[in-house]
Amino acid sequence: MNYQPDPVSGAIVAESLALFRQHAPLVHCMTNDVVQTFTANVLLALGASPAMVIDAEEAAQFSAIADALLINVGTLTRDRASAMRAAIDAAVQAQKPWTLDPVAVGGLRFRSEFCQALLLQRPRAIRANASEILALAQQVGQGRGVDSLHDSAAALSAAQQLARSSGAVVAVTGVVDYVTDGERTLAVPGGSALMTRVVGTGCALSAVVAAFAALPGDSLQHIASACRVISCAGERATATASGPGSFIPAFLDALWQLDAEALQ
Template identity: 55%
Template sequence: MHAVDLRAAREALREQQPLVHCLTNTVVQAFTANALLAAGAAPAMVDAPEEAGDFAAVASAVLVNVGTVNARTADAMRLAARSAGEAGTPWVLDPVAVGGLAFRTDLAAGLVALRPAVVRGNASEVLALAGTGAGGRGVDSTAGPEEAAAAAADLALRTGGVVAVSGPVDLVTDGRHTVRIGGGSALLTRTTGAGCALGALVAAYVAVTDDPLAGAVAAHAHVALAAEVAADVADGPGTFAPAWLDALDALDGASLERADVRSAA
């Protein structure tokens, strides 16, 4: 059984304020930065090839999100991932829409070979990255987390890291231990950038826990519980987004222990 101390992880994030280097898609940069700030981390959006490698070496953690990738940012992502690996900086790969488009699929396959600490995606993205699926409908998954459980475990063993699969019940595995996180709100799926922000929060938590499985679980629990709090006061997706940011900020370590986290051997 792999137990995760959610209270300790939350408190460490607040105390250490990790610097998260985000190479992420242009649609979500401000929202991702705000989510990191609300949780207690410090965001940086450095995606120039001339700077990405140097910055990845000094950041607390790195997020590589291929959502709106182009040739220039792909070079920056490769440089950042290599530099992070050499420096011992944990980095997270978010394979947005991998499987349906050849350029990003090839890029993501190359990045997987650089051994990210965590791969975080939806079920269709994880299946495609593992070589057992064709991808989803754009950024939307056409499969559920349990359908990707075996592929996620195999991919985690291949990278030596953790694979997190988002869905109604999130699944996080290192290939040997699997943890499921329930709760959340359907309004997350109607909020542009919520999943991308989750990837950045995974990076932040991994930086302060020194344990990719614990960090990924804590991030998913934080996001899910904040979504429940926000959904209780929101009238719809327009009011949900700022309420979610407020909840990310308000939840402390004791609050996070209420999250629906189910561990399995």
Template identity: 85%
Template sequence: MPYQPDPVSGALVAESLALFRQHAPLVHCMTNDVVQTFTANVLLALGASPAMVIDAEEATQFSAIASALLVNVGTLTRDRADAMQAAIAAANQAHTPWTLDPVAVGALTFRTAFCHDLLSQQPAAIRGNASEILALAQQSARGRGVDSLHDSASALDAARQLATRSGAVVAVTGVVDYVTDGQRTLAVPGGSALMTRVVGTGCALSAVVAGFAALPGDRLQHIASACRVMSCAGERATARISGPGSFIPAFLDALYQLDAEALQ
């Protein structure tokens, strides 16, 4: 019988979200240019504080005082890669957890080599689609830029191997999200197809994962909770609207209004 990951618990998701709102983490987002505003608004709706500091000198200073660091390679340049390396070094020195979003890894050579180099630098979490996780684990993958040509279940073994090798909690996202530390795995169902029809939901999820990874307690549970918070908000937003044009405001409202009852 195929391995069946445990489903994430709604009650524990609610506990993680309450802890997130209590701690209100300051999330340093070195993210791509396309999604900065949306990412900031998602974090604000959930009660966190976003910051987008990109200059190498300032990023080094800021990652040492932030609660969490996100490294998203969506619009990677060589100067930005140097700034990210410096920020990661400072974060590790300050014991600030950092999260990698390997956007389009496997499809493009510079970012693929860069992200492979980062795996030895103690990421707390990695969040990507199936093609990205397969490529990062150095397994055969087919991707089309940011679009995955694999379903998340097909990358589950690769995610476990990547988690074991890197020490990170790995979230491979799709119709069902799988979150693993290499030993334990949680399945996170839900979400909405409309989340793939607007720019930035995956990148914003990575920022939310970064913030939840900074919480005290069970990091696997917290990161699975981050995935469920976003998928639940997507479901609730879709129930209220008719298309992608009205989805984003409804989604931000749903994040802001999420409570334990909704997450059950």
């Protein structure tokens, strides 16, 4: 990477969060079985409305009603893939934004081919770790399940390429998150190592990205704001938590209490 992208400003994040709470988006989360409850609680703590509808017929109906759709392939099955395709088709027809979280793409053939095919459906956003972004961009990259073997900065060029080819705003997350639309890039510092020691923070972030992507205005700034909201809550939770067990309730409380002053 030849340059350091500008960090997203606290003022922009505060504006996006205020808009988010004003709109209270309804988010259709087709996410993995491991994280559904935590994802719902994160969205509720921020002021959004989560729903998990997975039957193919119902998913198609609901994605046309919801403000945003999340597709997370963490526990992908062939039946669930069919339901996801139906939901995406309906969302696209209804002009509702959808977000892709390509969990463990690159290491497993079925999900890798599935996610590559989904890129043709023009997601509004893609949120993934560095190894997943490298694999999705069809560059060298393979993680260890949900764990990245690469630093986020190593995938920035691939993220920019992927953004240009897919039309999505791409968030590659790590110690520093990078959010790009292929032309502009914002850096999102912060977070906490404790966020990697509990299940679901990355998947919940993808749901928050999906929700923020539904807001009117600059999608790049809104999605970078989603990343900063989560990293800021992680920092604040870590300040009071004694370990992973106490981190989760502290994290949900921090999301609930976030305000402009904290985000500055």
